[in-house]
Amino acid sequence: MRFAYYPGCTIGTTAIEFGLSTDAVCEALGVELVELEDWNCCGASSAHSLDHELSLRLPARNVALAQGTGLDVVTSCPACYQHVLAADLRLREDKAWRREMEEMLGFTYDGQERTRHLLEVLSTPELIEKVRQRTTHPLKGLRVVSYYGCVLVRPPEITGWDDPEHPVRMDLLMEAIGAEVVDWSYKVDCCGASLALSRSDVVITLSTRLAQAAKDAGADVIACACGMCQINLDTRQALEEKVPVLYFTELMGIAFGLPGVEKWLKKHTVDPRPVLRERGILP
Amino acid sequence: MAVAYELDPTFGRVVQGRSGVPILRCYFCQKCTAGCPVAYAMDYKPAQIVRLVQLGQKDAVLSSTAIWLCVGCETCGTRCPNQIRLAPMFDALRYMALEGGYKPEPSVYALHRSFLDSIRLWGRVHELSMLMQYKLRSRDLFSDLMMGIGLILKGKISFLPERIRGVSQVRKLYETGSSEVER
Amino acid sequence: MARIGVFVCHCGINIASTVDVKRVAEAAGQSPHVVFATDYKYMCSEPGQQLIRESIVKHNLDGVIVAACSPGMHEKTFRAASASAGLNPYRCEIANIREQCSWVHQNEPERATEKAIEIVQTMIEKVRRDESLHPSRLPITRRALVIGGGVAGMEAALTLANAGYPVVLVEREDRLGGKMARLSGTYLNFEAAPDLIQGRIEAVLNHPNIRVLLRSRVTNLEGYVGNFKVEVSGYKVSGSGGGDLKPETPKPETIEVGAVVVATGWDPYPMDRLPEYGGGEVPDVIDGLTFEEMLREGEIRRPSDGRVPQEVVFVQCAGSRDPERGVSYCSKVCCMYVAKQAMMYRQRVPEGEAYVFYIDIRSAGRGYDEFVQQAMERYDVLYLRGKVSKIFRRGDKVVVWGADTLVGRPVEIEADLVVLATPMLPSREATSLAQILRIQTNEYGFYNEAHPKLRPVESLTAGIYLAGAGQGPKDIPEAVAQAGGAAAKVLQLFAQEAMVQEPTVAYVIEDLCAACGVCVSVCPYGAREIHPVRRVATVNAALCQTCGACVVACPNKASRIHNWEPEQVLAMADVLMG
Incomplete structure (x- = not known):
């Protein structure tokens, strides 16, 4: 199984443990990721906040890079995912714009390469079975809530591969690695990450509410699939006893008994290791 | 008695055309406001913005903080009974505010500008230099300082930017005709 | 000695949980006139009725008392059961021990039981004196009168005429079509109302079974269901052309009909009752019907100066839902026609702006809400x-002061x-017509239906049916549907071989009658009159509702009711007085 890989800007920096765990888990599952040559930033919420055209052009270049590879593109960042999909949709539907982009970026759009999110790719029935087989250290007794955040599942007409209100694909993965999935009502509530720096008052309120809701549900940790959500929840929850926030790939890595887990977990602001030890998952 | 609004139905049509969102369909059930995570911090709530757009209250809308606080999480658009996606409407309103010389919410605007400048410079965002630029722009030098240092110590923020090879191509993409990003 | 059977019903627990039904049966059995008394869980069930039938035969009963629920519920049931076993049904009576006993005395079971025993005793006294009666049969005049030549009246007339019955259609104006002929496009699909109605008008005028009387009014009605005599008077409409439409009655004419369909429709609200909106005073403030006429004729121009209006404001509920200053009700059609008018205005004057003030949008009906949404979305x-x-003049503009409650x-x-x-x-003549027809209206003059849920097309007067907006605000499809329903009711009447007349009505012992006329004045149903030649009071059995007013009023005790004779009532009272 081979994919072109568009990691997104945070993977090398604030979400470095997401990138490392993604690499390790994919390797363990035989999913080969071929990084797109010379990818650029998708512009994230800043581009669509200030200039609609730019917000489509920046991700269009990444679509261009994937053309001709014959590989579907996997990205681990939900914002990148949403923006690349929006650009791809416009390339598909707006012929004049497609020509303009093709000319500007020197490529030919063939529309064969679909863009998918890492969670979508890893939670197919086939791979879930593989995950189950590969699990050597099941996360028994670890109570996990799945947190999808906003743009992974919305707007459904662009990103929709799971239910926009009650998505379950991360839950299925968590079950497959032996964790105890705890139901809660905040799976798709936004954490406000795009205001993390400019209006930290707002994101502290939202992140704290989410962390508190996870605790109220009885969760030990929050599993997430977005670099923005993770750093936001990890650094902005204003609780006395904080809830660790882990990437779903990190939890998979632990369950697979992969080397290097310690290195990822050290990167967290809220250290997840105490609770993992308490549950007998880490030595 | 409050001063009566003078109505301008043309404004709603302009925003509808620019955003591609069927704003005139709104029947004001306020489901968007009810579900919006940041509504509590907005001066006008999302449904009120839609209504003010319908009524043509251009100044009130374009100078509101609400249009800068929308985080684009698409909760409203996903649940709206009339398929009105407010996020693209808020995008369009921000563009119109900037074009019309309305003052944006300073910190939000500063961050977006710094972010886009960073991409234009390197092709990807370089957090450290972007943050420094943002701090200077917003004149808010010290907030989140400890958090930033913590992240640096954990190796989550790199000191040196990497420039992608295709950066000139990226810069060409910035020539969209919008004074905002070319400035 | 009579041979009466008494059957005490438990009504599940409705009676039996309060009243000791066994004791009631036992007590009844003590009477020398009762030869059989028993109780049963549900007398109205088939086994319960079978018990009555078998007992009548086995004990050779000459009277039956069912102690159960109100006679309104099952009197017919038990009388039919008795009749099938050979007993005259008018010798079967109900002793109401549910509504009038167990339900209202739930906290006093002992006294309730005693009361139930007494109720049964009174009925024993009545039944032992009951006569065997036989219903009479009256012929039916199979011709219908339809009052009102609008869309509802024409629908009723055509339905009846197509079923083969002669119809007389009376219309006060000099043309058919009613309000619908004055409308522009209908809502939902903008179909031209005048075209739609023209087809109906032609069908009515050319129908061999329909006689159309224009410029005519119903001025009197006598008789009863199946046998009405209607007086129709023609009159001159001042300044009316009339065209080719000849039929009219110059002199009052009496027509015999079996049924009447009242379809007199509606009239607009006087504009001068809306002074704060400049009604009747500001020429460029008009009502919806006037705007309809502008749309129908094609040109939308201001009444004041003939200019094409560039900004049009529609005000919904102008006078409606305003119990203080206007009417309390919702006229139901306005949300829809305003949306349509605003859309048609935007079609004709694309550069113009249309505003609608509303307090709710009431667009219930298939496709209705979508239609209103279209006005906002597409137009x-x-x-x-x-x-x-407030609405007032400023220069050549009309200023509207309102509010947007959403912001x-x-x-x-x-x-x-x-x-x-x-x-x-309601039509401005509805109240006086209602008096002539002896049907009821509400406070605004809309005709009352017999039951708001189950009998929506009948009046409380047998043989008189309702169709269209005269009964309450309605749109075209509703008026047409109701007219069809009213016509079906008429056909149901006409399909009977004869009218069955209940015998338990008033009668007169002519030897005692002094023709004083008191009974005539107290009768609420117009069933009594003094015979002009024989000088005695008579009863029109078809109109009598057995209310007893004449019996009470008659100074000579000449007015009686079959099976409610004074001897019976006094004997019943004796039981209660002890």
């Missing part, structure tokens, strides 16, 4: 939620034309 009509406070701010619009969606009132 950019700006809807403002709030009641308008909580007042709004002011300088308009060129204002259209008020005023309430539908």
Whole structure:
């Protein structure tokens, strides 16, 4: 199984443990990721906040890079995912714009390469079975809530591969690695990450509410699939006893008994290791 | 008695055309406001913005903080009974505010500008230099300082930017005709 | 000695949980006139009825008392059961021990039981004196009168005429078509109302079974269901052309009909009752029907100066849902026709702006809400939620002061034309016609139906049926549907071989009657009159409702009711007095 890989800007920096765990888990599952040559930033919420055209052009270049590879593109960042999909949709539907982009970026759009999110790719029935087989250290007794955040599942007409209100694909993965999935009502509530720096008052309120809701549900940790959500929840929850926030790939890595887990977990602001030890998952 | 609004139905049509969102369909059930995570911090709530757009209250809308606080999480658009996606409407309103010389919410605007400048410079965002630029722009030098240092110590923020090879191509993409990003 | 059977019903627990039904049966059995008494869980069930039938035969009963629920519920059931076993059904009576006993005395079971015993005792006294009676049969005049030549009246007339019955259609104006002929396009699909109605008018005028009387009114009605005598008077409409439409009655004419369909429709609300909206005073403030006529004729121009209005404000609920100053009810059609008018205005004057003030959008009906949404969505009509406070002139503009309650701010619009969606009132002649027809109206003059859920097309007077907006605000399809329903009711009547007349009505012992006329004046149903030649009071059995007013009023005790004879009533009273 081979994919072109568009990691997104945070993977090398604030979400470095997401990138490392993604690499390790994919390797363990035989999913080969071929990084797109010379990818650029998708512009994230800043581009669509200030200039609609730019917000489509920046991700269009990444679509261009994937053309001709014959590989579907996997990205681990939900914002990148949403923006690349929006650009791809416009390339598909707006012929004049497609020509303009093709000319500007020197490529030919063939529309064969679909863009998918890492969670979508890893939670197919086939791979879930593989995950189950590969699990050597099941996360028994670890109570996990799945947190999808906003743009992974919305707007459904662009990103929709799971239910926009009650998505379950991360839950299925968590079950497959032996964790105890705890139901809660905040799976798709936004954490406000795009205001993390400019209006930290707002994101502290939202992140704290989410962390508190996870605790109220009885969760030990929050599993997430977005670099923005993770750093936001990890650094902005204003609780006395904080809830660790882990990437779903990190939890998979632990369950697979992969080397290097310690290195990822050290990167967290809220250290997840105490609770993992308490549950007998880490030595 | 409050001063009566003078109505301008043309404004709603302009925003509808620019955003591609069927704003005139709104029947004001306020489901968007009810579900919006940041509504509590907005001066006008999302449904009120839609209504003010319908009524043509251009100044009130374009100078509101609400249009800068929308985080684009698409909760409203996903649940709206009339398929009105407010996020693209808020995008369009921000563009119109900037074009019309309305003052944006300073910190939000500063961050977006710094972010886009960073991409234009390197092709990807370089957090450290972007943050420094943002701090200077917003004149808010010290907030989140400890958090930033913590992240640096954990190796989550790199000191040196990497420039992608295709950066000139990226810069060409910035020539969209919008004074905002070319400035 | 009579041979009466008494059957005490438990009604599940409805009676039996309060009243000791066994004791009631035992007590009844003590009477020398009762030869059989028993109790049963549900007398109205098939085994219960079978018990009555078998007992009548086995004990050779000459009277039956069922102690159970109100006679309104099952008197017919038990009388039919008795009749099938060979007993005259009028010797079967109900002792009501549910509504009048167990239900109202739930906290006093002992006294309730005693009361139930007494109720049964009174009925024993009545039944032992009951006569065997036989219903009479009356012929039916199979011709219908339809009052009102609008869309509802024409629908009823055509349905009846197509079924093969002669119909007389009376219309006060000099043309058919009613209000619908004055409308422009109908809502939902903008179909031209005049075209639609023209087809109906031609069908009516050319129908061999329909006689159309224009410029005519019903001025009197006598008789009863199946056998009415209607007086129809023609009159001159001042300044009316009339055209080719010949049929009319110059002199009062009496027509015999078996049934009447009342379809007199609605009239607009007087504009001068809306002074705060400049009604009747500002020429560019008009009502919805006037705007309809503009749309129908094609040109939308201001009444004041003939200019094409560039800004039009529609005001919904102008006078409606306003119990203090206007009418309390909702006229139901305005939300829809205003949306349509605003859309048609935007079609004709694309550069113009249309605003609608509303307090709710009431668009219930298939496709209705979608239609109103279209006005906002496709025609950019700006809807403002709030009641308008004041409309007045400023130069050549009409200023509308309202509010948008959604943002909580007042709004002011300088308009060129204002259209008020005023309430539908019943036809201005509805109240006087109701008196002639002896049917009831509500406080506004809308005809009352016999039951709001189960008998919506009948009046409380047998043989008189309702169709269209005269019964309450309605749109075209509803009026047509109701007219079809009313016609079906008439056909049901006409399909009977004869009218069955209950015998338990008033009669007169002529030897005692002094022709004083008291009974005539107290009878609420017009069933009594003094015979002009024989000088005795008579009873029109078809109209009598057995209310007993004449019996009480008659100084000579000449007025009686079959099986409610004074001896019976006094014997019943004796039981209660002890």
